[in-house]
Amino acid sequence: MAATRLSLLALTMPFLVTVVYSERRGFRATMIRAEKAINFTQASRKSHERMSLLASRLDAASSSGPVSTYTQAPLQVDSEGFEFNMEFSIGTPPQTLTAIADTGSELTWVKCGACSNCTPLGSPYRPDTSTSFSTLPCSDRLCGALSASVRTCGSGGAVCEYTYHYGLELDAHRYTRGHLGNETFTLGGEAVPGIAFGCTTMSEGIYGASSGIVGLGRGRLSIVSQLKAGEFSYCLSDTSTTSPLLFGSLADMTGDGVQSTPLLAAGTYYAVNLEHISIGADTTIGPGTSFYGTLLDSGTTLTFLAEPFYTFARAVVLNQTTLPRVADRHGSEACFQAPGGDWRDFPGMVLHFDGAEMVLPATSCFAEAEDGVVCWIVLRSPSLSIIGNIMQRNYQIRYDDEEAVVSFKPANCDNL
Numbered sequence: 001m002a003a004t005r006l007s008l009l010a011l012t013m014p015f016l017v018t019v020v021y022s023e024r025r026g027f028r029a030t031m032i033r034a035e036k037a038i039n040f041t042q043a044s045r046k047s048h049e050r051m052s053l054l055a056s057r058l059d060a061a062s063s064s065g066p067v068s069t070y071t072q073a074p075l076q077v078d079s080e081g082f083e084f085n086m087e088f089s090i091g092t093p094p095q096t097l098t099a100i101a102d103t104g105s106e107l108t109w110v111k112c113g114a115c116s117n118c119t120p121l122g123s124p125y126r127p128d129t130s131t132s133f134s135t136l137p138c139s140d141r142l143c144g145a146l147s148a149s150v151r152t153c154g155s156g157g158a159v160c161e162y163t164y165h166y167g168l169e170l171d172a173h174r175y176t177r178g179h180l181g182n183e184t185f186t187l188g189g190e191a192v193p194g195i196a197f198g199c200t201t202m203s204e205g206i207y208g209a210s211s212g213i214v215g216l217g218r219g220r221l222s223i224v225s226q227l228k229a230g231e232f233s234y235c236l237s238d239t240s241t242t243s244p245l246l247f248g249s250l251a252d253m254t255g256d257g258v259q260s261t262p263l264l265a266a267g268t269y270y271a272v273n274l275e276h277i278s279i280g281a282d283t284t285i286g287p288g289t290s291f292y293g294t295l296l297d298s299g300t301t302l303t304f305l306a307e308p309f310y311t312f313a314r315a316v317v318l319n320q321t322t323l324p325r326v327a328d329r330h331g332s333e334a335c336f337q338a339p340g341g342d343w344r345d346f347p348g349m350v351l352h353f354d355g356a357e358m359v360l361p362a363t364s365c366f367a368e369a370e371d372g373v374v375c376w377i378v379l380r381s382p383s384l385s386i387i388g389n390i391m392q393r394n395y396q397i398r399y400d401d402e403e404a405v406v407s408f409k410p411a412n413c414d415n416l
């Protein structure tokens with residue numbers, strides 16, 4: 001099956017490339033990580049929060065009908081830790097902002113003007129000093145792309161308002177609220193007019209100096225779709241705090257080693273079919289795909305595997321690691337004493353997707369949790385499996401919403 005699909009893809013690709021790329025522009029941006037080294041304590045806490053939120057949104061979606069009706073779920077709006085910021089400009093003249101690049105969000109929003117309760121306010125976007133800002137009315141098609149649960153119409157339909165809750169279970173004190181605006185975005189030196197975005201005028205419980213969120217998720221509101229880029233790719237460096245984020249024609253990958261797997265329908269999220277995993281010399285049999293598959297997420301640092309697969313995989317890791325085991329910590333149930341951090345003593349993993357394999361060295365599967373203690377970065381999840389950003393390092397990963405495919409190949413991200 002997989003072979004048939006792949007050869008079909010090979011036949012159709014050259015044709016698509018000529019037709020589509022003549023119209024597509026390319027944009028280059030940079031993803032910036034706040035911290036050089038991972039803080040395992042913090043990464044575990046924030047990864048758990050994000051996993052719970054993504055899982056609850058997906059659950060809400062599956063019990064309330066079509067996936068398109070659920071709300072987006074970015075959680076990490078504070079820039080501390082291991083998330084990725086992106087720099088871009090909005091307005092005329094351009095105002096430079098830094099916001100979190102998030103594959104789990106559809107709408108791009110930024111703190112706007114005086115923004116009440118936005119603490120810290122940082123350097124917000126000032127619509128009153130831009131000659132290209134206008135407010136989008138409720139009748140706009142992109143207002144219609146906001147899900148009904150976050151959208152309200154103000155001023156007799158002249159203003160399209162949104163409220164996103166970020167906490168679990170509609171925490172009344174964790175939200176961002178504002179209205180849709182229309183602006184010129186400047187990315188990698190290229191100005192693109194007519195981008196719909198969220199101008200946040202009020203929020204609570206959102207910390208950090210970051211200006212907001214850049215929505216890299218799937219769907220019509222996504223910056224990827226609005227730039228008419230169709231696709232984007234990133235390559236997360238494990239040595240540098242900056243990583244390339246490429247849109248449109250620049251995201252293209254060619255040559256040996258490019259592998260592809262289909263995207264599954266999961267609303268805003270990028271979900272793929274993870275069929276099974278090999279650890280060290282052992283092959284563990286697949287997780288039996290859950291309804292939404294396994295998410296590839298830029299905003300989750302660690303990785304989650306759903307039960308019963310997690311328990312099996314953990315047993316193999318424990319069996320294959322000969323170093324002395326130490327007490328579980330920070331949610332990891334496979335921690336070892338590793339003075340000097342010799343990575344040769346740890347097994348690598350291979351993720352076998354539908355039609356594609358991702359080979360991970362031990363350094364993408366384990367991290368130092370404290371001095372002399374190294375832990376497996378895979379944590380137990382009740383339902384949702386997520387491949388976090390540590391495991392994605394040193395691969396160029398291309399997300400193509402239009403063709404519903406994810407491609408990747410090993411890369412030196414600092415040279416892209």
Ligand SMILES: *[C@@H]1O[C@H](CO)[C@@H](O)[C@H](O)[C@H]1NC(C)=O
Pocket residue numbers: 039040041042
């Ligand atoms: C990691 O983060 C925790 C909680 O945010 C903090 O208490 C701790 O000091 C940090 N550890 C290091 C090594 O920076």
Ligand SMILES: *[C@@H]1O[C@H](CO)[C@@H](O)[C@H](O)[C@H]1NC(C)=O
Pocket residue numbers: 132134135136137140182183193194195
């Ligand atoms: C948004 O801005 C673009 C470019 O300035 C303009 O062409 C378009 O009509 C605007 N859309 C709305 C709904 O105001």
Ligand SMILES: *[C@@H]1O[C@H](CO)[C@@H](O)[C@H](O)[C@H]1NC(C)=O
Pocket residue numbers: 282315316319320
């Ligand atoms: C543990 O490893 C040994 C050899 O390395 C293998 O024979 C055995 O089947 C493994 N057990 C499990 C539970 O994976």
